[in-house]
Amino acid sequence: MLRLSKLTDYATVILSHIAKESGQTHSALCVADATGIALPTVSKILKILVNAKVLVSTRGIKGGYALARAPENISVADVISALEGPIALTECSISHEGCEQASGCGISANWGLINQAIQHALEAVTLADMIKPVNVPQEFMIPVSSIYRPI
Amino acid sequence: MLRLSKLTDYATVILSHIAKESGQTHSALCVADATGIALPTVSKILKILVNAKVLVSTRGIKGGYALARAPENISVADVISALEGPIALTECSISHEGCEQASGCGISANWGLINQAIQHALEAVTLADMIKPVNVPQEFMIPVSSIYRPI
DNA sequence: CTAAATAGAACTAAAATAGTCCACAATTAC
């Protein structure tokens, strides 16, 4: 399947938990308890999310983690790219080196466009959406034509 | 990155090559030569694509592989799901067993919707599009609202 | 100073992926 790593999956669960009480700071231990994910794993993910500026942390005895901005401003794309790097389906969308297929590499440009379509889809969904019960803006349209033009 | 396996990447290259001369049958060897991908790998991918009914094969001395239908009717989604199984970003979109996160799994329904949006995006692009130089129908719109409703 | 918390890096183990190989089946040419 078009797979997201388990860590990314956990990250969305963790962020959802934090987003539900956006004001507070949450310690790694407290998040681990609430989500049922093992503490070292939670800790690792939280660190990554801080580096990606999705979370902010405070050290010290009353420290913990909190969202870096409002849930409406954190997209699923932000979370995915924090954990998995740039959103691109194929290697050659990122770097072209060594891609010397004898024929047929007008393809890469097309992949680029597909990637952009998907990226826009993922940017359109925010943490705020994720914590809402399923229920959606009527006009959640992705105008692919606007991005589907030569790079 | 939101990654597609290398085999899937190869598959699009291989299919593009075959699509460029849709009438003929192509032997595995001939495809390997044309694409620069190692023969055993090409062979493996071709077999998978036959099982997925994207290609048809004929055996014997004049045998080889050909598209099962017109390039316009083979979508990128077909190719991806042939090689990677159902298009879903997270485990729990496919099966729910064992997903007992203490809190916060109203998330899975939302993932389901995101998956569908992406699937539709990938279904909208065909092999025929891939072999064209970048150049696109003006109204390649994905009306996500039509699918973004409770399952 | 001490306790509780994050930061960062290194390491190990497990799982998925890529790639190869082989014995078999089908078809065609001669």
Added chain:
DNA sequence: GTAATTGTGGACTATTTTAGTTCTATTTAG
């Protein structure tokens, strides 16, 4: 009918990626 060519299916191995753990520093409240 036999041999040559091509696909079929499965098993296997090596490599790479991912997941998960552990350890040592650093920060800060009390």
